[in-house]
Amino acid sequence: MTTSTRAATAPAVLVLEDGRIFRGRAYGAVGETFGEAVFSTGMTGYQETLTDPSYHRQVVVMTAPHVGNTGVNDEDPESRRIWVAGYVVRDPARVPSNWRSRRSLDDELSAQGVVGISGIDTRALTRHLRERGAMRVGIFSGPALQTGPADDPALVDRVRQAPQMTGADLSAEVATAESYVVPAIGTKRFTVAALDLGIKGMTPHRLAERGVEVHVLPATATVEEVYATNPDGVFLSNGPGDPATADLTVIKAVLERGTPLFGICFGNQLLGRALGFGTYKLKYGHRGINQPVQDRATGKVEVTAHNHGFAVDAPLDQVSDTPYGRAEVSHVCLNDNVVEGLRLLDKPAFSVQYHPEAAAGPHDAAYLFDRFTALMSTVSMEGQRA
Structure with a gap:
């Protein structure tokens, strides 16, 4: 990606790998970028979306037409930086209005x-992506857009040369390089080793609220490094990329030892693969804060x-035999x-495929953190009786 100083009046063009082209104005930085075009149906929470490491190398299209109303604050980022490869909006707010706002979204992107x-x-x-599926995309503005429509075929060729998401191993690119500890809030009850595959900041906070001391470890952490924390449980975070590229050594070791394990999003896919299920790429994926799921x-x-x-390819209506005992599908998208x-x-x-930390999003799934702590409590009591 190349960028230059922001110029809101600069023309811009969005080019899909199948040749579809949209023309608009630059928003944020001026230059060029490439990624996978995906759409998010959330009407709020754009700051959490932008800073979610799971969006690494993706160009996010916002289906809500008006974006940027509340500006950008210093409290809501879910990681140390914006991770999206590009951002697509229809009608950006001209002036942000919120008591916590510190700067405009346009300025932050720039x-x-x-x-x-x-x-x-x-x-x-969005309708095009729903019909044709997520695909590679490029956004070009300013000096990166030298000519008009006559240059379109060359831009399409450049988009088609960008890497695809299938086969992409990205967790180590977004994960912490050094381990760190999020202390328990109040009385410490448990210790959890959390593998950072692209973790959001609110996730260890939700565990800390329940008396859990969270040791956040790099995606490349070994079995020995995980168990050096003396964990009562192990957590597998969300993250970007193709789950087929991930090393399952740590997860299999955790399952063999019988340590309580909880995974979300990418972590759900890795647990599925460790159990022997396959994973596959969805046509256009699920993104947003309004997806109905049944327990x-x-x-x-x-x-x-x-x-x-x-997503995980597992049978919905039967119990499956795995190397670690029986497994079943616990939740399904309606x-x-x-x-x-x-x-x-x-x-x-x-594990679950969605985000129970509610940043941004509804709090319906908060009980899953309670389920994890209850599981650790049960295993701890059984160990004491043994």
Whole structure:
């Protein structure tokens, strides 16, 4: 990605790998960028979306037409920087209005070198992606856009040369390089080793609220490094890329030892692969904070926050035999029957495909953190009795 000083009046063009082109104005930094075009259906929470490491190398199209109303504050980022490769909005706010706002979204994108485009028909673009599927995309503005339509074929060729998301190993690019500790809030009850595959800041905070001391470890942490924390449980975070590229050594070791395990999003996919299930790329994925999921054990329907382009290929209506005992699908998406959760019946391990930390998003799934602490408590009591 190349960028230069922001110029809101500069023309910009969005080019899809299938040749579809949208013309608008520069938003954020001026220059060029490439990534996978995906759309998010969230009407709020754009700051959390932008700073979610799971969006690394993706160009996010906002389906909500008006973006930037509340500006940017210093409290809501979910990581140390903006991770999206590019940003697409229809009608950016001219003036932010919120008591916590410190600067405009346009200025923040520019300061962090994020190339975007505004003033295009995002509804038409979203419908195109729903019909054709997520695909590679480029955004060009300023000096990167030297000519008019005559240059379009060359831009399409450049987009087609960009790397695809399938086969991309990205977790180590977004994870922490050094381990750190998030202390328990109040009385410490448990210690959890959390593998940072692209973790959001609110996730260890949700555990800390429940008396958990969280040791956040790099994505490349070894089995020995995980167990050096003397964990009562192990957490697998969200993250970007293709789960088929990930090393499953640590997860298999945790399952073999019977340490309580909880995974979300990318972590759900890795647990699925460790159990012997496959993963596959969804046509256009699930992204936003309004996705309906059913907990199959209770029948309860939760409105949940999603950000995933891959899913686990596991049978919905049968218990499966795995190397670690029996497993079943615990949650399912009511829009398309995609697997949204897994549960082992003979080991203390479970996962969900969505984001229970609610940053941004509804709080319907907060009970999953309680379920994890209850699981650690049960295993601890059984160990004491043994």
